Amino acid sequence: MKKIITLALAAIISLTALTSCGSSGKTVSTDGSTSMEKVIGALGESFMNANSGVTFTYNPTGSGTGIQAVTEGRCDIGLSSRSLKDSEKANGLTETVLAYDGIAVIVNPENPVHDLDVATIAAIYTGEITNWSEVGGNDSEIVLIGREANSGTRDGFESITDTEDACKYRQELTSTGDVITAVASNPGAIGYASVASLKDSVKALTVAGVTANEENIKNGSYVIQRPFVLVTKADTTLSETAQKFFDYATSAEANDLIIKAGVVPAT
Amino acid sequence: MKHKTKSLEHIIHGIFLILGLITVGCVLLISVYLILSGLPAILEVGIADFLFGSSWEPSAAEPEYGILPFILTSIYGTAGAIIIGVPIGFLTAVYLAKMAPKKVKAVIQQAVSMLAGIPSVVYGLVGMIVLVPGIRKLFGIPDGSGLLAAIIVLAIMILPSIIKMSVTALEAVPKEFEDASLALGATPEETYFRVSVPAAKSGIAASVVLGVGRAIGEAMAVMMVAGNVPNMPDSIFQSVRFLTTAVASEMAYSVPGSLHRNALFSIALVLFLFIMLINATLNFFLKGDRTK
Numbered sequence: 001m002k003k004i005i006t007l008a009l010a011a012i013i014s015l016t017a018l019t020s021c022g023s024s025g026k027t028v029s030t031d032g033s034t035s036m037e038k039v040i041g042a043l044g045e046s047f048m049n050a051n052s053g054v055t056f057t058y059n060p061t062g063s064g065t066g067i068q069a070v071t072e073g074r075c076d077i078g079l080s081s082r083s084l085k086d087s088e089k090a091n092g093l094t095e096t097v098l099a100y101d102g103i104a105v106i107v108n109p110e111n112p113v114h115d116l117d118v119a120t121i122a123a124i125y126t127g128e129i130t131n132w133s134e135v136g137g138n139d140s141e142i143v144l145i146g147r148e149a150n151s152g153t154r155d156g157f158e159s160i161t162d163t164e165d166a167c168k169y170r171q172e173l174t175s176t177g178d179v180i181t182a183v184a185s186n187p188g189a190i191g192y193a194s195v196a197s198l199k200d201s202v203k204a205l206t207v208a209g210v211t212a213n214e215e216n217i218k219n220g221s222y223v224i225q226r227p228f229v230l231v232t233k234a235d236t237t238l239s240e241t242a243q244k245f246f247d248y249a250t251s252a253e254a255n256d257l258i259i260k261a262g263v264v265p266a267t
Numbered sequence: 268m269k270h271k272t273k274s275l276e277h278i279i280h281g282i283f284l285i286l287g288l289i290t291v292g293c294v295l296l297i298s299v300y301l302i303l304s305g306l307p308a309i310l311e312v313g314i315a316d317f318l319f320g321s322s323w324e325p326s327a328a329e330p331e332y333g334i335l336p337f338i339l340t341s342i343y344g345t346a347g348a349i350i351i352g353v354p355i356g357f358l359t360a361v362y363l364a365k366m367a368p369k370k371v372k373a374v375i376q377q378a379v380s381m382l383a384g385i386p387s388v389v390y391g392l393v394g395m396i397v398l399v400p401g402i403r404k405l406f407g408i409p410d411g412s413g414l415l416a417a418i419i420v421l422a423i424m425i426l427p428s429i430i431k432m433s434v435t436a437l438e439a440v441p442k443e444f445e446d447a448s449l450a451l452g453a454t455p456e457e458t459y460f461r462v463s464v465p466a467a468k469s470g471i472a473a474s475v476v477l478g479v480g481r482a483i484g485e486a487m488a489v490m491m492v493a494g495n496v497p498n499m500p501d502s503i504f505q506s507v508r509f510l511t512t513a514v515a516s517e518m519a520y521s522v523p524g525s526l527h528r529n530a531l532f533s534i535a536l537v538l539f540l541f542i543m544l545i546n547a548t549l550n551f552f553l554k555g556d557r558t559k
């Protein structure tokens with residue numbers, strides 16, 4: 001008898017688990033860029049608060065995976081921290097810029113250097129400049145910290161500084177948080193990270209005298225920046241709830257939240 | 268009533284069989300999937316160029332897919348972890364199994380179990396915050412992340428498997444062996460190292476192989492301390508990338524269906540073969556134990 005009860009219970013549990021997986025019309029699923037975590041998290045939370053009974057999910061997998069997920073229909077909206085490639089647009093995807101994110105060049109707070117221009121940053125990352133004393137700092141070797149190949153942040157940084165495939169990294173880490181931790185624990189390190197996720201444990205450099213802040217990113221004077229993109233399929237209409245979220249995220253209403261998350265709204 | 272119990276038993280048997288087959292099915296599915304998705308890139312790049320090419324540049328204008336740096340790093344890293352971890356683990360096991368007072372033994376075994384339960388990301392984080400700066404200061408080099416840091420983290424991570432399995436093997440040595448040795452006038456230490464250890468050698472060897480398996484398959488912790496640049500491991504301070512981290516760090520961003528993504532599957536296939544080899548060795552040792 002006991003066995004039968006256990007079996008029955010197991011069956012019930014697995015059934016409920018199955019049904020809860022099934023997507024109802026009341027869910028918005030997003031998938032993609034880890035850099036967008038803060039902004040999309042804030043938007044999702046306030047969207048859920050405003051619409052009771054709606055579930056919002058965010059899967060932080062990376063821009064490439066997010067774009068793939070939306071192509072395969074595994075999520076409603078893909079999140080990418082780079083513009084879509086032409087090949088991806090040819091696959092029937094459309095992009096809507098949600099916000100602009102500055103990529104800050106960060107050093108250890110002990111480092112006396114506080115300003116570099118893009119050309120110098122490029123020279124440092126390609127290994128032409130290897131000692132901080134060459135750019136007005138202490139006599140110590142420069143330790144280059146970066147992200148893994150194809151990361152949205154690395155892609156953005158390398159394309160803006162024109163250093164694609166030429167960077168002589170000492171460490172290639174897989175998340176923004178790891179880059180910040182590595183730079184914070186090494187006085188000779190230089191790294192790059194999304195302005196939105198900066199912490200006090202590292203110091204953001206000014207680039208050619210321009211501080212990485214909202215105003216300068218929005219007016220374009222801070223040059224190391226990239227778009228945060230919502231990716232959707234051109235030929236498929238979103239579910240009612242997903243469309244509602246899409247409209248909300250791109251409306252002026254959401255701007256406060258986007259600014260709070262440290263990035264600059266596109267609208 | 269009897270008939271009813273029997274049919275119920277048959278049903279339960281059937282359920283257990285199905286559950287067992289799920290495991291077998293998963294193994295088969297993964298093996299077939301890995302081979303199918305791993306082979307094309309190896310064939311496209313060429314087996315020799317893939318396995319012995321020394322440069323990995325998947326996103327360059329002219330991509331190169333040589334995984335020799337990863338293979339060597341994984342071998343060196345695992346060997347280093349074994350060189351550091353096995354003596355510590357082995358001697359701890361001898362102490363725990365034969366010499367330690369009961370209370371001390373209980374405390375140490377509890378600690379070993381906890382060490383086994385710590386998630387690998389925590390090992391990585393502690394390594395990143397404590398070990399990497401420590402190596403940098405100790406050796407006066409610009410950056411402490413690299414092969415040495417990974418070896419130390421791995422050595423600590425394999426300790427629990429080595430200690431636990433060796434203790435079990437040593438405790439299974441018949442007491443008569445030891446009594447005989449002691450009765451012949453050998454000191455306890457002589458007895459442990461000349462009698463107990465040789466008698467438990469297949470179990471201890473198996474524990475080392477298990478440690479190798481754990482070290483070669485670890486991804487998260489080494490990803491955070493090894494530096495992850497695909498260099499040849501020509502110095503212990505070099506920033507290096509392991510087979511596991513090569514797959515883990517680039518999988519998320521590689522374009523599906525591209526040669527790059529397929530090459531990552533090929534790396535996984537190579538890793539898989541390594542681990543199969545290690546498992547076969549493990550089976551060999553364990554079987555040797557049984558036939559004796």
